[in-house]
Amino acid sequence: MKHLVLGGARSGKSRYAESCAEATGKTLFYLATAQAGDQEMSERIAHHRQSRSSHWQLIEEPVALHEALATMNHSEACILIDCLTLWLSNCLLLNNWETMREAFLSALDRQSSDIILVSNEVGHGMVPLGELNRRFVDESGRLHQSLAAHCDKVTLVTAGLAQTLKEAATP
């Protein structure tokens, strides 16, 4: 089961994704893409950590998500990746986005664990100034399209409320 959870900033998407993961009854892994580069980001990470229960094993990987996935490729695991937007941002800065994206999409297809992907919806505002910002918005939208096609379920979270955008029929 692969589930993409989209939402705006502070939409409650992470909490929703965590409750979906906890409902699986599987061994829970939290794959965090955030890096505590400055104080503001440290506080955001602490805020997220505080709101999770202690049943989670934390893995931190800002770039090579496919390598982290490979270490947890078994059917009794549920891996929550939060969030893909920061991962995209990290890869764009390192100039290895295409490689990392392709490696990740391939890893997803090989993965036997449950995966819940959390990503920010960033494309509903003004087209931002600056070529890098526009590339970020473009690649984010393209990534969401690819992932939505790969996933069994896609949910959009607004004000803590979930809308189902896609739900594959269970066999």
Add this chain to the structure above:
Amino acid sequence: MKHLVLGGARSGKSRYAESCAEATGKTLFYLATAQAGDQEMSERIAHHRQSRSSHWQLIEEPVALHEALATMNHSEACILIDCLTLWLSNCLLLNNWETMREAFLSALDRQSSDIILVSNEVGHGMVPLGELNRRFVDESGRLHQSLAAHCDKVTLVTAGLAQTLKEAATP
């Protein structure tokens, strides 16, 4: 009945909220949080005023919404608050946001009138530059989550069209 109406800029959320209020058949109060600080804002307020019918009593309160609510706490009233985003912005500038938010959420729970809350969805674009702007987006998202949990009904308006995100079963 408490109803949260979310929508982007010029999505038709105010007009939708007004039609919901008018359908209640109750005494209508329009609690406006906007202040006519500059000409552009004056024109926006005039534009909104023009589009409302004359059945409304106008109360203007940019900050202490809980005090305004207390003066209209009876079951024959329907109060439309438009909009919470400006209220948040006003409170952040006055540095009293936490106090005002808590007072407002408590007042909501004590209120026997119908309440319709209008707020802007601002968290679906790029994370904005500047710590204050990011705080605005964060607090806006958190506020929407709290309010959605407090409200019986939550609606998202896009292009004048309403999507129901939450609807509590009527007893």
Add this chain to the structure above:
Amino acid sequence: MKHLVLGGARSGKSRYAESCAEATGKTLFYLATAQAGDQEMSERIAHHRQSRSSHWQLIEEPVALHEALATMNHSEACILIDCLTLWLSNCLLLNNWETMREAFLSALDRQSSDIILVSNEVGHGMVPLGELNRRFVDESGRLHQSLAAHCDKVTLVTAGLAQTLKEAATP
């Protein structure tokens, strides 16, 4: 049949609109509002062109959409206009927005062909800096409301997935 397709940047709205058009079985016209003003825009146009099949006849018109529509006003045509956001932007820069908008809305009502309109949802981020930018967001929202009222069907595309916001009952 008039169909408004809204979506964020790289949401898959163009591809979805194209598949709707192809499903009509009518003669397909692609009315493009983009102008290849700089290299980045040229690449975006090329990217869009590449992803369309060869069944399309291309018309380029950045401003006077009503004139372009008049040349294809027959019931065996399906015209996809992509995208209205750029058209709005072009008209604001030329300072003829009100005239062009009214002419377009009138032309829509007279049109006997199928029309599929693609437009960017830009109003769900922070209110942008600059009066022209705010005007752009405001006019975009107002335009979407007007068009949604004129159209038989309105669809919101997120991550390549379509949500129906409006669907008029077929007679």
